[in-house]
Amino acid sequence: MNWALYAWASWLIPLMGALLTPLLARLGEKIRDYGAVAFSFLGMLMALNLLPLLFEEVKWPLTSQVSWLLIPGAPILSEVKAGILLDPLSIIMANIVAVVSFLIMVYSIGYMRGDPGLTRYWFFMNFFIANMLLLVLADNLILMLVGWEGVGLCSYALIGYWYQDSEEGWLHYWVGEPPEAYPPSHCGMKAFLVTRFGDLLMIAGILIVASLTKTVSFADLMSVGASARANLSWLLPIALILILAGAVGKSAQLPLMEWLPDAMAGPSSVSALIHAATMVKAGVYLVARIFPIALSWSAVIPSTLSFFYVVMWIGALTAFIAASQAVASTELKKVLAYSTVSQIGYMMMALGAGGLTANIIEGYI
Incomplete structure (x- = not known):
């Protein structure tokens, strides 16, 4: 069960680092700075220890659960367990997050040196790493939602890191040019409101899935499509599309894409970690995680295929429109942001097309 220890520790250690940051700050600036980086390093080591599982004979997925929420007498979800789910997708994604996060934390030591708000910076950076790893490793929709909202909070706090809004600083971190900067x-605030809109729809989708299937576990959802109440099974494809709305907001896809270019107002290290490498891929990860669920449901509920069509067309349109906006943009960081949105659009399009292709191939084999 060493893998369970490594999986839990990979996100709990950065969380501990975030909570201890104010205490480390009282001991000295260098202790605070290097301590924050050390916690992200330890989290990375825990994630790296999961990689050997990819080369062993393992019956996927691996799960480790503890009792979390107990609601006696509840018609649905009377018990929700907090669990870790390991499979090749989550292990690879967790290592990408952990390694990239550590490298950017090291870079931040020099890039942010001398900034008066570094205690706040280190707190939210480690808190983000913990929540992002929780999002990736969660074995159910409720626990994933906790990490999902956690990274959204950190994104809001770090985009507005230079919250003083002094006019003297517009050359460095304001968006646009006077008088429209x-x-x-x-x-x-723009990023927070736009992504929260998508998250509200996502929560609605999760509630529909929970009420119809009586579970939010990814492993269990694979096989419950056929057992959903027949007269209401048509709601499941709608629920998937509502969950997709959260992915659209978090990964800055049409029509919720315009927050990401403005998010570059934060420090460059924040833009690199959250708004280029990790958080904006959370939506793609969510679609990849529910991909097999939607595919299994399509065998008994054919209308579920509409989910893949929506994913594919949103990705295709986003890739084209964002690339066009990058061509017309005059700010370098905005060009990079639109390029990021466009590339994520390609990923979404590939996942949507992959679902449709898998269904077609299954029909001929």
């Missing part, structure tokens, strides 16, 4: 705090 706007400060980082406005950019953070």
Whole structure:
């Protein structure tokens, strides 16, 4: 069960580092700075220890659960367990997050040196790493939602990191040019509101799935499509599309894409970690995680294939429109942001097309 220890520790250690940051700050600036990086390093080591599982004879998925929420007498979800799910997808994604996060934390030591708000910076960076790893490793939709909202909170706080909004700083971190420039705090609020809209739809989708299938576990959802109440089974494809809305907001896809270019108002290290390498891939990861669930449901509920069509067309349109906006943009960081949105659109399009292709191939084999 060593793998369970490594999996739990990979996100709990950065969380511990975030909570201890104010205490380390009282001991000295260098202790605070190098301590914050050390916690992300330990989290990375825990994640790297999961890689050997990819080369062993393992019956996937591996799960480790503890009792979390007990609601006696509840018609649905009377018990929700907090669990870790390991399979090749989650292991590879967790290692990408952990390794990239550690490298950017090391870079931050020099890039952010001398900034007066570094205690707040290190807290939210480690808190983000913990929540992102929780999102990736969660074995059910409720626990994933906890990590999902956690990374959204960190994104809001770090986009508006320079919240003073001094006019003297517009050359460094304001978006646009006077008289139409706007400060980082406005950019953070824009990102928060846009992504929260997608998250509300996602929560609605999760509630529909839970009420119809009586479970939120990814492993269990694979086989419950046929057992959903027949007269309401048509709601399951709608629920998947509502969950997709959360992915669309988090990964800055059409029509919720315009927050990401403005998110570059935060420090460059934040843009590199959250808004280029990890958090904006969370939506793609969510679609990949529910991909086999939607595919299995399509065998008994053919209308579920509409989910893959929606994913494919959203990705295709986003890739084209964002690339066109990058061509017309005059700010370097905005060009990079639109390029990120466009590339994520390709990923979404590939997942959507993959679902449709898998269904077609299955029909001929």
